[in-house]
Amino acid sequence: MSLMNIAAIIDRFEPLIIDAMTEQKIPGLSVAVVKDDEVIYERGFGARDCGTGAAVTPDTLFGIGSCTKSFTSLAVMQLVHDGKIDVDDPISKYVPVTLESGRKPISVHRLLTHSSGIPDLGIATLAIAKLLGKQSHLPAIPLASWEDFYTHVNGAGRELIEPGSRFWYFNGGYIILGQIVARTSGISYENYVKEHILKPLDMERSTFLEDEWKKDSDVSTGYDTEGHGDEFRLIPSSHLCDEFAYAGGGLLSSVRELANYLIANMQGGNFRGKRITDSSVLQRMHQVHVYYDVRNQTGLGQFGKSGYGYGWSVSEDFFGYALVNHGGSTAVSSAYLGFVPQLKTGIAALANTGDMPIHPMIALLAMVAGKDPQVDIPYYPRKRHVDRLTGDYETYKGIHKMSVVNRGGLLHVVSKFLGSEASYPLIAENGSTNSLEFYVVTDLGTKRYVNFVVHGNGEVEFFAERCRFHKVQ
Incomplete structure (x- = not known):
């Protein structure tokens, strides 16, 4: 060298x-x-x-x-x-x-x-x-x-x-x-x-x-x-x-x-x-x-x-x-x-x-x-992916708000509704570290599927049940 x-x-x-x-x-x-x-x-x-x-x-x-x-x-x-x-x-x-x-x-x-x-x-x-x-x-x-x-x-x-x-x-x-x-x-x-x-x-x-x-x-x-x-x-x-x-x-x-x-x-x-x-x-x-x-x-x-x-x-x-x-x-x-x-x-x-x-x-x-390393060390592509998804999100006119946070390497969605807060881990549907498709497990033990959409202009959205969340830039 x-x-x-x-x-x-x-x-x-x-x-x-x-x-x-x-x-x-x-x-x-x-x-x-x-x-x-x-x-x-x-x-x-x-x-x-x-x-x-x-x-x-x-x-x-x-x-x-x-x-x-x-x-x-x-x-x-x-x-x-x-x-x-x-x-x-x-x-x-x-x-x-x-x-x-x-x-x-x-x-x-x-x-x-x-x-x-x-x-x-x-x-x-x-x-x-x-x-x-x-x-x-x-x-x-x-x-x-x-x-x-x-x-x-x-x-x-x-x-x-x-x-x-x-x-x-x-x-x-x-x-x-x-x-x-x-x-x-x-x-x-x-x-x-x-x-x-x-x-x-x-x-x-x-x-x-x-x-x-x-x-x-x-x-x-x-x-x-x-x-x-x-x-x-x-x-x-x-x-x-x-x-x-x-x-x-x-x-x-x-x-x-x-x-x-x-x-x-x-x-x-x-x-x-x-x-x-x-x-x-x-x-x-x-x-x-x-x-x-x-x-x-x-x-x-x-x-x-x-x-x-x-x-x-x-x-x-x-x-x-x-x-x-x-x-x-x-x-x-x-x-x-x-x-x-x-x-x-x-x-x-x-x-x-x-x-x-x-x-x-x-x-x-x-x-x-x-x-x-930015390509070949798994940490760095994974970090870019996680950083892109984490942040604050809101629906139309900001009526509903939520956040995606990284806790110990696992993404969590933190929902905020009328002063109350609940947190759910996001589990990758296919096990991939770069997945955009996830599910959460409800209190009843059922799976509820959610997903992110990343647009070419960098905009990120999160679809969950009836809601369409937009990442706040």
Whole structure:
């Protein structure tokens, strides 16, 4: 990829970032792009702290959330390579977890791939509620010691299904893996990651420890978000520093240091003459072990069959290449790491709210693959379609009014009549993301068909029952 091509891609990429930050009301975000073994682009956008207005830089520390899971997996696989862990061993060999499915023991492999048969047990939710001071919204479950942790996990026997029978994302499984790392290495999980991954990769400022990041001069303020529209507000917060979240989502880092991590992953474990593991170990981590739809061996992703490796999500057909990636959120900070091994190109992105806009990062990787994201990344055509349909509508002389709104990716019609309001989801008749034909389900359980009409001059109408609504321009 020539310097000219890089510049052209960045010229198209930066407006996508700014548009996403504006739409999602993200105060600050940073990005680094890696090609082969070099950082070819890095930049901070916006403010790391709204109060001081201090700018985000490529060195600004953010919580990376579940992107930590690949570090935990790498730690496990280093110990597998050293003969201290076997991924086929039952986890009860290493930690006091007594859950049994009645047929198969839960193996280390099953925890690595989120196929243990254990559903979410709310451990991350409890940690985040504590961070945000929202414990009153949840049951008062004791979680102050490792004894409490194992009591909570071992008490969930009735929740368990047969290991390997489905993909169930289980944060607690990675906390258990962190404990396996600690027990087999003889040092704490966080110290193991520091000595065996962070230090060799020159990630000297990356840390799990509150007393370390609080001393740093370039650390973001995390922001919880509440409300919508005029009611929207950003609430400043500390970062997630709970030992029961370390191995599942507790690392803080910067895009400059995460770039080193991406280089090592794309260069077979090598970084500036240092090797953190063998290439065969990384290949094992970067391949699908469990498809998201276990029954049909297919994925739910938009780029071919998709599934989970060891700490990484993998899409097998990203325009003819594999895409290895992962997102993360702590509710007040978020992250994305992604790379295309065959193109030796990767991207790291961090933000100081819990909702990282992943689509611009995917768009950049698509451009490197020679694609036009506005056409080839499903998010963008879908967004244009949704934006065209959403808005305020009224009938003849404005007697009846309604709105079409986007809620979590699903269109809803909000009808307004004589001071009362009702909302109904619009369900695409043919399942298409670009449909103009929909139905709503009435209180009686019947389907009522509705449709949009888009005219050549850009005018949009909505036909429902006896009414013909015109979109208000």
